[in-house]
Amino acid sequence: MYDKDSNLFDRFLSMFQTVQDEGHGSVIVVFIIGILFGSIIQYAKVHKFEKIAGFAMLKDTVVPKMLFLAIGVASIGLFFMIQLGWASYHIKPIMLGGLILGGIIFGVSMAIFGKCPGTGPVSVAEGRIDIMVGAIGGILGGLVFTLFYDKFQVLMGTSLGKISLTGYFEDTNGIVALIFGLVLVAISFAIPLLEEIDEDDVGYQKMKL
Amino acid sequence: MIKKIPWWVGGLLMALLLLFSFSVLGADRPIGASTYVPYFAGMLFNLDPEKYTYLTKINNSGSWEGVMLLGVLFGAFINAIFITKTFRLTIVPAAWKKYKNNSITSRLVWSFVSGFFLIIGARLAGGCTSGHFLSGMTQTAVSSLIFGVVVMISLVVTGKLFYKDKADV
Numbered sequence: 207m208y209d210k211d212s213n214l215f216d217r218f219l220s221m222f223q224t225v226q227d228e229g230h231g232s233v234i235v236v237f238i239i240g241i242l243f244g245s246i247i248q249y250a251k252v253h254k255f256e257k258i259a260g261f262a263m264l265k266d267t268v269v270p271k272m273l274f275l276a277i278g279v280a281s282i283g284l285f286f287m288i289q290l291g292w293a294s295y296h297i298k299p300i301m302l303g304g305l306i307l308g309g310i311i312f313g314v315s316m317a318i319f320g321k322c323p324g325t326g327p328v329s330v331a332e333g334r335i336d337i338m339v340g341a342i343g344g345i346l347g348g349l350v351f352t353l354f355y356d357k358f359q360v361l362m363g364t365s366l367g368k369i370s371l372t373g374y375f376e377d378t379n380g381i382v383a384l385i386f387g388l389v390l391v392a393i394s395f396a397i398p399l400l401e402e403i404d405e406d407d408v409g410y411q412k413m414k415l
Numbered sequence: 416m417i418k419k420i421p422w423w424v425g426g427l428l429m430a431l432l433l434l435f436s437f438s439v440l441g442a443d444r445p446i447g448a449s450t451y452v453p454y455f456a457g458m459l460f461n462l463d464p465e466k467y468t469y470l471t472k473i474n475n476s477g478s479w480e481g482v483m484l485l486g487v488l489f490g491a492f493i494n495a496i497f498i499t500k501t502f503r504l505t506i507v508p509a510a511w512k513k514y515k516n517n518s519i520t521s522r523l524v525w526s527f528v529s530g531f532f533l534i535i536g537a538r539l540a541g542g543c544t545s546g547h548f549l550s551g552m553t554q555t556a557v558s559s560l561i562f563g564v565v566v567m568i569s570l571v572v573t574g575k576l577f578y579k580d581k582a583d584v
Contacts, residue, residue, distance in 0.1 A: 214458065214461065217458045221481045222482065224475060225478050225479055228478070229443075230444045230475075231441055231442035231444075231479075235441065235442060236483050237482055237483070237486040239435070239486065240484060240485060241487070241489060242432050242490070243432060243446060243448075243486070244488070244491040245491070246425055247425075248495070250419075250420050250422060250425030251419060252422075252425065254508075259514075262577075264571060273426075273549070275423060275430070276425075276430045276549060277430075277553050279430035280430040280433040281552065281554070281555060283430065283434045284553050284554065292439055293439065293443065296445050296550070297551070297554055298547065298551055298556055298559060299558060300557055305558055305565065306561070307540075308536045308537065308540030309561070309564075309566045310565060310569045311533075311535060312533060312536030312537055312540060312566055312569070313565065313568065313569025313570040314536075314570075315529040315536055318525050318573065319530055321533075322544040323448045323449040323537055324487075324543065324544055325544070326530075327448075327487045328491040331489075331490075331495060331502075332495045332502050333502050333503050333505065336507065337526065337530075339530070340530030341530060343528060343529070344534040345452060345459065345534075346531055347452070347535045348454075348538070349453070349457075350535065351453055351469070351534065351535055351538045351539075352453045352462060352467050352470060353467065361539065369558075370556045370557060371560075372554075382555070383555065386555055390552075394426065402510055404508070404509040405509060407501060
């Protein structure tokens with residue numbers, strides 16, 4: 207994986223090798239997941255500053271509507287897929303310090319940046335220079351986190367376990383999954399549709415005609 | 416050619432993509448989009464994973480997300496050029512001009528700083544909008560629900576305090 211003579215190019219190639227060896231989809235499948243993920247975001251326009259900062263200002267609700275609908279539908283589907291043995295749980299641990307402190311920092315940054323780590327790359331690919339500058343900041347953030355990981359670990363705290371609602375209510379988990387999903391779907395439709403539009407957006411203007 | 420999809424089509428397609436990624440036919444793992452950042456930082460600065468244990472910890476998921484990110488960049492660039500025609504070099508977003516200011520310096524400095532802290536926050540919490548919100552809540556994970564509530568509150572409070580309420584005309 208690493209030796210002191212390895213250069214950027216070697217490490218870049220080893221990324222593909224790791225994915226190929228890991229068995230979580232071939233390089234092609236993972237690359238296509240990326241294309242689809244980026245395209246859905248791009249066509250729904252939820253990567254736009256107007257949508258994300260607009261949500262923070264409560265002037266645009268496309269992001270929460272789409273997010274809650276996706277989670278609601280997927281949570282019901284995933285529950286049945288896991289029952290059938292077609293998928294498995296990958297729950298993240300409850301580390302209260304990290305979740306609360308990280309969540310606050312993430313929310314503040316997302317409101318100001320108007321992007322998150324999944325939507326930022328779409329804007330970079332569309333030529334948004336401010337987001338390219340933010341990406342450089344992000345890489346440095348990743349560097350600082352890596353260099354001082356032991357210090358950050360203290361802030362994150364210890365894991366209180368990998369708990370899920372469907373795991374906690376084991377006997378009635380089918381009903382829990384169904385209610386959880388349906389409530390989120392209902393919320394997504396109940397949120398009134400507000401839109402903050404970027405008038406320079408060529409694609410949007412053509413749509414309006 | 417379709418240039419925009421409504422929120423509910425986007426939500427349904429995203430649900431299908433999440434399920435494909437979770438399924439054994441797809442990748443048998445959730446979609447995540449913030450581990451690739453420290454992974455690329457380690458790559459660019461050629462850090463030794465044996466010295467920096469975080470890099471060893473994230474080697475597999477960072478590689479996976481790294482390849483996915485290349486797909487995102489490739490797909491979005493092709494779309495932007497040929498289909499949505501949304502490629503253009505810009506610095507200050509329209510809504511920033513409306514609700515904040517017209518200054519290029521202001522936008523770039525805030526972008527850099529918020530980009531930096533966005534990743535610190537995501538890595539502290541162990542996930543972002545993709546890993547916690549989308550993939551985590553889909554599994555009804557308690558950690559992701561906590562993250563979701565904290566982020567929503569912090570996002571809306573910042574939106575209220577940081578931006579002007581009325582647009583500059």
